[in-house]
Amino acid sequence: MLGVLLVGCGPSELEYRPNVLHAASLTRESADRDPAEIAEQAAALTENWFGSLDQPRWPSGLAEEVRMESVLRCAGPVGRLADKVERGVFRKHCVTCHGLSGDGLGPVSMLLEPYPRDFRRGTFKFKSSPVGKKPSREDLHRTLVEGIPGTAMPSFRALEESEEFAQDIEDLVEYVQFLAMRGEVERRAIRLNLQEGIPLKTSEPRMQEILSEVVGKWNSAPSDALSEPEPPAWFTTAPSDEYRHLEWIQKGKSHFESELTACVKCHGKTGSGDGASQDYDEWTKDWTILAGIDPKHPTEWKEMKPYGALRPVLSKPRNFHWGSFHGGKSPKEIFKRIVLGIEGTPMPPVARAENSNPGLTDQELWELVYYVMHLEDRT
Ligand code: HEC
Ligand code: HEC
Numbered sequence: 281m282l283g284v285l286l287v288g289c290g291p292s293e294l295e296y297r298p299n300v301l302h303a304a305s306l307t308r309e310s311a312d313r314d315p316a317e318i319a320e321q322a323a324a325l326t327e328n329w330f331g332s333l334d335q336p337r338w339p340s341g342l343a344e345e346v347r348m349e350s351v352l353r354c355a356g357p358v359g360r361l362a363d364k365v366e367r368g369v370f371r372k373h374c375v376t377c378h379g380l381s382g383d384g385l386g387p388v389s390m391l392l393e394p395y396p397r398d399f400r401r402g403t404f405k406f407k408s409s410p411v412g413k414k415p416s417r418e419d420l421h422r423t424l425v426e427g428i429p430g431t432a433m434p435s436f437r438a439l440e441e442s443e444e445f446a447q448d449i450e451d452l453v454e455y456v457q458f459l460a461m462r463g464e465v466e467r468r469a470i471r472l473n474l475q476e477g478i479p480l481k482t483s484e485p486r487m488q489e490i491l492s493e494v495v496g497k498w499n500s501a502p503s504d505a506l507s508e509p510e511p512p513a514w515f516t517t518a519p520s521d522e523y524r525h526l527e528w529i530q531k532g533k534s535h536f537e538s539e540l541t542a543c544v545k546c547h548g549k550t551g552s553g554d555g556a557s558q559d560y561d562e563w564t565k566d567w568t569i570l571a572g573i574d575p576k577h578p579t580e581w582k583e584m585k586p587y588g589a590l591r592p593v594l595s596k597p598r599n600f601h602w603g604s605f606h607g608g609k610s611p612k613e614i615f616k617r618i619v620l621g622i623e624g625t626p627m628p629p630v631a632r633a634e635n636s637n638p639g640l641t642d643q644e645l646w647e648l649v650y651y652v653m654h655l656e657d658r659t
Contacts, residue, residue: 294333296381297588298323299400302467304587305571306474313474315587321480322469329491330462333380341488345461345495346454353447354455369448370455373439377432382459383588384563390590392432398563399456400463402494403624406607408505408616411623414498416505420453422608430604457498464494509615515646516611532651535644541630543648546597551655553599559626561595568592595625603656614649 299322303315331337334356338348358368371380377396379385384398397404406423407415427435436452439445468490472478478486514528536543536551548554560568560575567584568575575581575592598605607613607622621629630648631639640648 294380296323296327296333296462296466297379297383297385299383299463299466299470301567301584301587301589303470303474304584305567305573306470308571308573318470318473318480322466322473325469325480325483325487326462326466329465330458336458339491339495342492342495345499346458347451350451350454351458353451366445366448369451373436373448374452382456382463385588385590388432393593394431394561394595395563395590395593396432398463399460400467401563401566401624402460402464402497403562405622405624406613406617407620407623408508409620410506411621411629413500417453417457419505420456421449424449424452426608428606429609430602430606461495461498465491468494506616506620509612509619511611511615511649512643512646515650528647528650529654531644532647532649532654535640535648536651540638541640541648546626547600548597551600551652553597555597557597557626558594560592561626562624564592564595597627600652600655601657609653611646611649611653614652615645618645618648618652 298316298319300316300319303319303322307313307315307318329337329339336348336351336355338344338346338351353365353367354370356367356371358372359366361367370378375386376388377384377386377392378399379389379396382399384396386396389396402414404415404419406428407413407419409415409419423433424436425440426437427433436449439448465487469480469483469487472483472486472490473480476486535541536547537549543551544555546553546555546557564575567573567589568581571584573580573584581589581592603609605614605617607617617627618630619632621627630645631637632645633639633641
């Protein structure tokens with residue numbers, strides 16, 4: 281099902297894996313449409329703009345939103361170019377999990393939880409921008425350097441710290457964006473065909489619009505970012521006495537348990553991640569619930585297995601007693617997760633008291649952060 285991965289074995293003629301799962305989730309009701317055929321056509325169309333796995337290129341007529349020299353270094357087989365410049369950086373470090381196409385279907389993917397990310401949806405979790413907006417370069421850079429603790433995603437700090445490979449992280453940040461843009465355009469091509477009935481052969485003018493739209497969203501990412509939150513002085517100075525500490529915990533707890541924030545609904549009364557609400561992430565809903573498939577019923581979802589679907593796994597709310605924060609454990613990062621939510625997952629942004637809207641003030645948000653951080657079991 282996963283295809284053969286030919287890393288470093290002789291001349292490579294590897295191709296992007298067409299997004300058959302997306303096509304299949306849209307053709308369930310129409311027996312006369314072959315999802316593989318539509319996905320292949322969409323992949324061919326996408327190749328016209330973004331090139332192939334070994335020879336990526338930037339769509340002509342568009343301002344360059346990623347540095348193509350970085351993309352070229354990350355793409356292709358592992359090795360060196362004539363001028364000794366490294367290439368194949370993504371294949372060297374990332375494909376075992378994320379797959380050559382960035383579809384999250386690398387050879388070990390099915391063994392991991394959460395699954396490695398499928399970049400083709402263009403959705404990212406740990407960022408400074410609000411839901412619906414792209415991560416900034418700094419956000420992706422942070423993820424690569426720090427990794428995602430509590431998941432299989434490793435830290436690549438060693439690259440940045442080495443003299444020889446110092447450039448790799450910057451290059452990978454560009455390549456992740458490139459794969460995400462390419463994957464989103466491919467998905468949109470599939471939808472154009474299946475939902476608007478436009479044959480892919482004649483879709484050029486609409487696809488040009490879609491292309492500018494997808495790429496343009498990345499372009500506007502940084503300006504939407506939340507300005508770096510600074511914890512108030514009382515937060516960073518150790519509580520002068522036990523009484524003060526308990527006071528903050530008590531306040532944070534009351535926000536956590538309030539109906540306004542609904543944290544308890546998912547994270548449970550004690551913050552162990554055992555609330556009543558159980559749900560899937562958007563990558564899973566995409567080919568299950570949205571396609572009319574019940575992810576809880578193996579007979580239903582297994583129908584999609586031949587197209588590359590992995591077993592649906594619930595998106596688990598964090599258990600705060602473990603003290604593991606996937607987006608980083610500094611107060612600033614936790615503040616961002618609570619204020620912005622975690623895109624692609626059930627975790628919503630908190631209601632903030634702004635323009636007379638009911639919600640938490642910044643002071644109350646920091647109390648909440650303080651509480652969540654202090655739930656870690658310290659034995
Ligand atoms: C051993 C497996 C593994 C390897 C190797 C790996 N990743 Fe990941 N990566 C993951 C997993 C698992 C996730 C999903 C974590 C989650 O959803 O919380 C992930 C998520 C990501 C994300 C999404 C972050 C976000 O904010 O949503 C990016 C970007 C990423 N990886 C880039 C890379 C790059 C680039 C490489 C190679 C330099 C790489 N990864 C190597 C397992 C891996
Ligand atoms: C509808 C369900 C839901 C609600 C409501 C909810 N969360 Fe979450 N929360 C989640 C899920 C699911 C995750 C794990 C997401 C992931 O990493 O894939 C999560 C993760 C987190 C994290 C971990 C961030 C990290 O970096 O690991 C924090 C902190 C958090 N939630 C705090 C809160 C707080 C505080 C509230 C109330 C204001 C809240 N959540 C409300 C579902 C929810």
